[in-house]
Amino acid sequence: MEDFLEIAGEKLNNRLFIGTGKFSSYPIMKQALEEAGTQVATVALRRVDEGSKTENIMAYIPRGCKVMINTSGARDAQEALRIAHLAKAAGAGNWIKIEVIRDNKYLLPDSLETLKAVEVLAKEGFIVFPYMSPDLSIARRMVDAGASAIMPLGSPIGSNRGVKTRELIEIMVNEIKLPVIVDAGLGRPSQACECMELGAAAVLVNTAIAVSEDPVKMAKAFAQAVYAGRLAYLSGIPSAVKTARASSPLTGFLRQ
Amino acid sequence: MNFYGIYSQNKDLNLGKAFSFISPVSIQESLEENNLDTKQFLGLLSPQAENDLESMAQRARAITRNYFGNTIQLYAPMYLSNYCDNSCLYCGFNLDNEIQRRKLTLEEVEKEAQFISSSGLKHILILTGESRLQSPVSYIQDCVNVLKKYFTSISIEVYPLTEDEYVCLVAGGVDGLTIYQEVYDERLYAKMHIFGPKKDYLFRLDAPERGAKARMRSVSIGTLLGLGDWRKEAFFLGLHAKYLLDKFPDVEIGISVPRIQPQVGGFKPICRVSDKNLVQIILALRIFLPRLGITISTRENPEFRENLIPLGITRMSAGSTTNVGGHTLYGEEKGQSSQFQIQDQRSVGQIKAALERKGYQPVFKDWLCLL
Numbered sequence: 001m002e003d004f005l006e007i008a009g010e011k012l013n014n015r016l017f018i019g020t021g022k023f024s025s026y027p028i029m030k031q032a033l034e035e036a037g038t039q040v041a042t043v044a045l046r047r048v049d050e051g052s053k054t055e056n057i058m059a060y061i062p063r064g065c066k067v068m069i070n071t072s073g074a075r076d077a078q079e080a081l082r083i084a085h086l087a088k089a090a091g092a093g094n095w096i097k098i099e100v101i102r103d104n105k106y107l108l109p110d111s112l113e114t115l116k117a118v119e120v121l122a123k124e125g126f127i128v129f130p131y132m133s134p135d136l137s138i139a140r141r142m143v144d145a146g147a148s149a150i151m152p153l154g155s156p157i158g159s160n161r162g163v164k165t166r167e168l169i170e171i172m173v174n175e176i177k178l179p180v181i182v183d184a185g186l187g188r189p190s191q192a193c194e195c196m197e198l199g200a201a202a203v204l205v206n207t208a209i210a211v212s213e214d215p216v217k218m219a220k221a222f223a224q225a226v227y228a229g230r231l232a233y234l235s236g237i238p239s240a241v242k243t244a245r246a247s248s249p250l251t252g253f254l255r256q
Numbered sequence: 257m258n259f260y261g262i263y264s265q266n267k268d269l270n271l272g273k274a275f276s277f278i279s280p281v282s283i284q285e286s287l288e289e290n291n292l293d294t295k296q297f298l299g300l301l302s303p304q305a306e307n308d309l310e311s312m313a314q315r316a317r318a319i320t321r322n323y324f325g326n327t328i329q330l331y332a333p334m335y336l337s338n339y340c341d342n343s344c345l346y347c348g349f350n351l352d353n354e355i356q357r358r359k360l361t362l363e364e365v366e367k368e369a370q371f372i373s374s375s376g377l378k379h380i381l382i383l384t385g386e387s388r389l390q391s392p393v394s395y396i397q398d399c400v401n402v403l404k405k406y407f408t409s410i411s412i413e414v415y416p417l418t419e420d421e422y423v424c425l426v427a428g429g430v431d432g433l434t435i436y437q438e439v440y441d442e443r444l445y446a447k448m449h450i451f452g453p454k455k456d457y458l459f460r461l462d463a464p465e466r467g468a469k470a471r472m473r474s475v476s477i478g479t480l481l482g483l484g485d486w487r488k489e490a491f492f493l494g495l496h497a498k499y500l501l502d503k504f505p506d507v508e509i510g511i512s513v514p515r516i517q518p519q520v521g522g523f524k525p526i527c528r529v530s531d532k533n534l535v536q537i538i539l540a541l542r543i544f545l546p547r548l549g550i551t552i553s554t555r556e557n558p559e560f561r562e563n564l565i566p567l568g569i570t571r572m573s574a575g576s577t578t579n580v581g582g583h584t585l586y587g588e589e590k591g592q593s594s595q596f597q598i599q600d601q602r603s604v605g606q607i608k609a610a611l612e613r614k615g616y617q618p619v620f621k622d623w624l625c626l627l
Contacts, residue, residue, distance in 0.1 A: 022325020024615045049621040052376055073473075073623065075506045082626045102506035104547055158322045211321045 003234060005179060005201050008095075008127040008148055010066060014039045015196065016219075016226040017068070017181065019206025021047070023215060026060040032209055032219035034062050041065050042097055042204065044072035045087045058092070068129060070097040077116035084121050096121060097129040097151065097183075107157040111138045115145060122146025131183055134168035139176050150176055151204065153184040154195065158207045160187025163194055173199040189218075189225030196229025197237060259499045260461055263440065263492060271487060275302040283308050287315045292544050297494050300540035301487045306532065312539040316568045319546045327617045329571040330607065331379035331411070332372045335580040336360050336399055340385035342452030344438075346480065348520040348578075349385040351452070355520055358580040359390055365402045371584045373406040375575055375604035378621035380407045381434060386415035386454055393421050397428045404429045409623040411474065415453070416463035422470035429627055433467035435460070436478035436512070440492035444484050464496070468504040473623070475500060475507055476551065481534065482516035482525030490537040494544050501545065510549030510571065513537050517555050517599070531560060535567060542568030554600040561600055562610060575604040 005012040017040040023029035033041055041061055049055050061067055069087040074080035077100065084096045098121070100113040111132045122128050127148045132138060134152035142150055152172055155161035162185065163169060173180050179201030186192050192203045205222050212218040278299045286296040287308070299305060300312065337359035340349040348355065360368065372380065380403060384391040396414060403410050411432025412425065422433065439445050442457055449455045464475045477496055479489040493511055500509045513534065516525045541548060552561055552569045554576040561572065576598050579586055602610070611618045 022327060023617060024326035025612065025617050046623050047619070047621060048624075049376075049378065052620065055376055055620050075473075079626055083624075086624065086626075104508055105501060105505055107547075160322060207322060207325065210325050 003230065007179060012039045012066075012202070014223065014226075015202040015230055016192070016223045017042065017183075017202055017204040018209060018219065019070075019204060020044075020057060020061075021072075021206055022210035024210075026055075026057060028215055029057075029210070030060040030062060032215045033065060035216045036209075036219035036223040038219075038223070039065055040068055040095075040202075042068045042070045042206075043092070045069050045083050045090075045092065046073045048090070048092065050090060066095060067093055068095040068097050069093065070099050070131075071117075072099050072101075074098075074100045074117075075102050076100060076110075077113045077120070080113070080117040081120055084117070084126060088126075094125065095127045095129070097131055099131045109133060109153070111135060115141055118142055118147050119145040122148075129181070134165045134172055136168075136171055136175055139172055143176060143178055147178065149179040149181050149201065151181045151183040154182050154191065155185030157184045159185050160208055161185050162187055162191040163198075166194075166198070169195070169200065170198055189221045192222050193225040193229035193232075196226055197232050199233055202226075258462065259465065259496055260458060262495055262499055263442075263461070266492070266495065267442065269488070269491075271485070274298055275304065278302045278304045280304065280307065284311070287311055287543065290546075294495060294498075297540060297544040298491055300543060301490055301536065305540070306536060309532070309536060309539065312536070312543060313567055316539045316542040317566045319542060320566070320568045320570070323547055324570050325617075326615060327619050328565065328569065328611055329379065329619045329622055330377055330574045330604065331381055331409075331571065332375070332377050332575050332583075332604070333381045333383055333413075333573055333578070334365075334368055334372060334403075335383050335578060335582065336365065336396070337384040337387070337391040338580045339387040339390035340452075341387045341389065342454040343450040344452075344454060345448050345450065345521070346438075346483065346516055346523045350521050353520045356586075358586070359395075360399070360581055360585075362398055362402055364581055364585055365399050367585065368581060368583045369403050369406040372575065376620045377574065377604060378407055379409040379411070379623070381411045381413055381432070381573070383413040384415070386452070388415065388453075393417065393424065397425060400425065400429050404625065408621055408625055411476075416460045417466070419466040419470050422467045422472065426470050426472060427627075429625060431472065431623060431625075432474040432476070433464065433472045434476040434478075434512075435463045435467070436480060436514075437461060437493075437496070438480045439483040440479060440489055440496075441484040448483060464500055465503070468500060468507045473508060474510060474549070475504075476510035476512060476549065478512035478514060480516060481513055481529040481537075482527060484527070486527060486529045486533055486537065490540065494541055497541070497545055497548055501548070508549055509545075510551060511541060512551040512553060513541075514553055514555050535564070538564060538568050554598040557599040558602055558610070562614060565611075565614060565616060572607065574602070574607040576600070 018038045019042045071080040071083040100110045114130045131151045155164040181202045182195040182200045183204040187208045209218045413434040479493045551571040608618045
């Protein structure tokens, strides 16, 4: 069975999205993206230096990899809109991850400002991915506002703490009909795998790959973990029970 | 409570007594926690913590990597004017010093901007001596209007302004404010600042807060090491940064800990701050405030700067000069009209190459003007 994630007409086979910040160099970042075979990379517009021949991050995004611009640095909806419009004018496409953060201590998103930006940008034809806390009510509003997917956080950005919001993510996976992409806080491949086993449509990872001793190898590890988690989810994971369940039950004769 | 209230509560702190409660165990416990309180921060600044610098360094490196990655933001300083209305004992721009006074014309600003931007840098910090008469806010805004064509982020390091003046400059394209208290010890501050508007301790102390209220994106504060007791000064700097971080969570708060360098007036540091002391200060601040921006300037020599990078540094100046017009116009007179001597005279390209050798990505652009 062919398994792909479809967003706005794009069919994605690889469900690991990678963020492009924090790498020690653009060439290493590019190798990591290639090794993972990732098909979506997020890029902060604040870092795009169009005029530079050697420092332009866009030149290091592998061919065939979709760029999702993020609004990193936006402190309210107006700034997020401005960044999205500048991105479009610069030819960076119309896939936008809305990231509005007014808290530099924990880097937690402001979901209300994010929602305002989603409402406007979706109407303007952007493919909008709101980064948000895993709140079901707000997520439903994001859906109504025209979001193309929902990006709840696993734990705060850069914390490497894993899926601390697991139960809320599960609720979102069950209730939200759009793809749920777990973004932020995933510190190791097993945590990415855990998200996929829960039924997340994809995960987005940056710090854990970028700051590892070998980002290229780590990117591959995450890609394989995401693939494994997806396969497990599709296979139907048996629920855990506390007692043993014999493969040759003692009462099997009653069904004969 | 404003920051002066916090300062007042702590200004008579007996460090010897406070440090007597610090033990090797309490320091190690601090290194295993995520949210340190101010007592634990003080512990990291204690003489006892000097035995734990390696553990502190490992912790600081891990924190910095997680939050800032393997990157260092680069920027260039540009001096617009060295006219000053103050007599400050430690500064080369002291109005009593007989130096060549200059103020760049807008044409000269453009020439300097062209040169600096040709290196690829997109972040600039503009500085003036503290003279409202010679470098009024209108002049600073005129310069910003020129610089906007070349840079995507413009910060100012000028005399303290009113909130309304900061609001005007933010609306005009300034996104960052740097203002150092120089010395938090209020009594010593009065002794160091002999004459001029800079004698107003409180107006300066509250300037970072006024800038944050005016919606500056980043606010950087600092203490000039070599004046007051460094442990106490670093403690107040950390308290001030925490106060700003707590009150303005959407503003990027940064610090710098410059050490006094030789300058025209010949002022000698009152207290010595060794390399080891400076390292301890940086480590303690990083562990206390994990998301704090930390800048290391070209006052420090190249080798030491490079060694500091993994310990928590997030920003570095590059291709610096402390002369007005020093990038293109008056380079031949280096040292004659500068604020202080710089130790790292490498070009932007040389610093870029050094960072890359060390496994760090030099970041030339990390903001864009949204006006």
